[in-house]
Amino acid sequence: MPGSSAQQRQRTACPIEGCRESFTNQNRARHMRAAHGIETGSDEYKALFESALPVKRSGESDPFIDGMIKPLRDEVRRLAREIEKLDEKRTEARTKLARYERMLRQLDPTSFVARPKNASPNGSPEAIEAKRKAVFDFIEQNKERYADGFTAAGIYRDMKAAKVEPISSADKILRIVEEMHANGAIRGDRKIRGGAMQYKLITSTNGG
Numbered sequence: 001m002p003g004s005s006a007q008q009r010q011r012t013a014c015p016i017e018g019c020r021e022s023f024t025n026q027n028r029a030r031h032m033r034a035a036h037g038i039e040t041g042s043d044e045y046k047a048l049f050e051s052a053l054p055v056k057r058s059g060e061s062d063p064f065i066d067g068m069i070k071p072l073r074d075e076v077r078r079l080a081r082e083i084e085k086l087d088e089k090r091t092e093a094r095t096k097l098a099r100y101e102r103m104l105r106q107l108d109p110t111s112f113v114a115r116p117k118n119a120s121p122n123g124s125p126e127a128i129e130a131k132r133k134a135v136f137d138f139i140e141q142n143k144e145r146y147a148d149g150f151t152a153a154g155i156y157r158d159m160k161a162a163k164v165e166p167i168s169s170a171d172k173i174l175r176i177v178e179e180m181h182a183n184g185a186i187r188g189d190r191k192i193r194g195g196a197m198q199y200k201l202i203t204s205t206n207g208g
């Protein structure tokens with residue numbers, strides 16, 4: 001990039017989980033809007049980039065900062081617990097829904113009731129099953145790569161990079177991964193930055 005200063009050239013990694021883009025200060029706003037739908041000036045944008053809070057220096061005790069830290073920590077813990085509970089509920093409902101849909105399909109294949117919010121135009125039960133299988137197979141084939149854990153967003157990114165067919169949307173892959181978790185095919189490892197769940201494969205050998 002001839003002509004631009006070092007500061008302009010400096011790139012920052014995108015703070016959104018699952019996004020591997022980086023950007024200069026100049027195109028940061030454009031990336032956040034185009035890739036993540038986060039508008040400049042929104043609370044979310046401010047939280048990501050414009051936190052102009054005082055910084056506590058190590059060894060120093062600042063009553064003002066300390067007074068802010070405790071309630072914030074409590075609120076963070078409370079919200080994390082709340083999200084976990086909601087995630088559990090959602091996963092539970094989704095698993096039940098999938099199970100009952102499967103039963104219904106078996107009992108009466110001629111009048112399969114579609115999901116209330118029809119997923120996609122090519123969302124026939126066969127197409128959905130093929131997509132689900134593609135995700136299962138991809139994770140299975142990349143066991144070693146994901147030995148240290150993976151996220152649904154990561155699977156989506158890697159499947160896209162590997163040009164896997166049929167590919168599901170990021171949202172669909174999240175649902176498939178959550179279903180695998182609910183069915184005990186994978187286990188939840190920990191929440192990572194951005195609130196996404198990192199999963200791990202369950203090794204059949206219990207080796208460690």
Ligand SMILES: [Zn+2]
Pocket residue numbers: 014015016019020021031035036
């Ligand atoms: Zn991004």
